[in-house]
Amino acid sequence: MSAYWINTFREIRDPEKLDAYVALAGPAMRAGGGTFLARGTPAAAFEQGTRERTTLIVFDSVEQAVAAYESPAYQEALAALGDGAVRDIRIVEGL
Numbered sequence: 785m786s787a788y789w790i791n792t793f794r795e796i797r798d799p800e801k802l803d804a805y806v807a808l809a810g811p812a813m814r815a816g817g818g819t820f821l822a823r824g825t826p827a828a829a830f831e832q833g834t835r836e837r838t839t840l841i842v843f844d845s846v847e848q849a850v851a852a853y854e855s856p857a858y859q860e861a862l863a864a865l866g867d868g869a870v871r872d873i874r875i876v877e878g879l
Contacts, residue, residue, distance in 0.1 A: 786878035787846040789818065789853075793836040794870040801868025802837075808861035816852025818843050842878075849875045 796802055813820070822840040829835050843849040852858055853873070 785845060787843045787849045788821075788876045788878060789813075789839070789841040789843065789849050790874045790876060791839040791841075792834060792872045793838070794834055794872060796836060796869050798866075798868035801865050805861050805865035805868065808864055809858060812855060812857035812861055813841055813852055815857060816843070816855055817848045818852055843875075846875055846877055 810820070818841040820839065820841050822838070824837065826833065826835055826838055841849075843852065853875075
């Protein structure tokens, strides 16, 4: 069953660190089997939704998405981001 990785930035503290993260994270997600479905600033946000950068990536399974998160390539991206942003990442199983 497919799985969706939802990455919502709550706060971007350092745009340079974010740029370094993006350069590494995209290739890491694709290497882990992910396909980007949406990426950027939300067109609309309601209730407590944030207008910061949001990314939606589909994987073949929850296990594949978790493995992509735990991969050395993505961990390198996280190290580059460091304290440059506050995020909320969720992996949701598809219907």
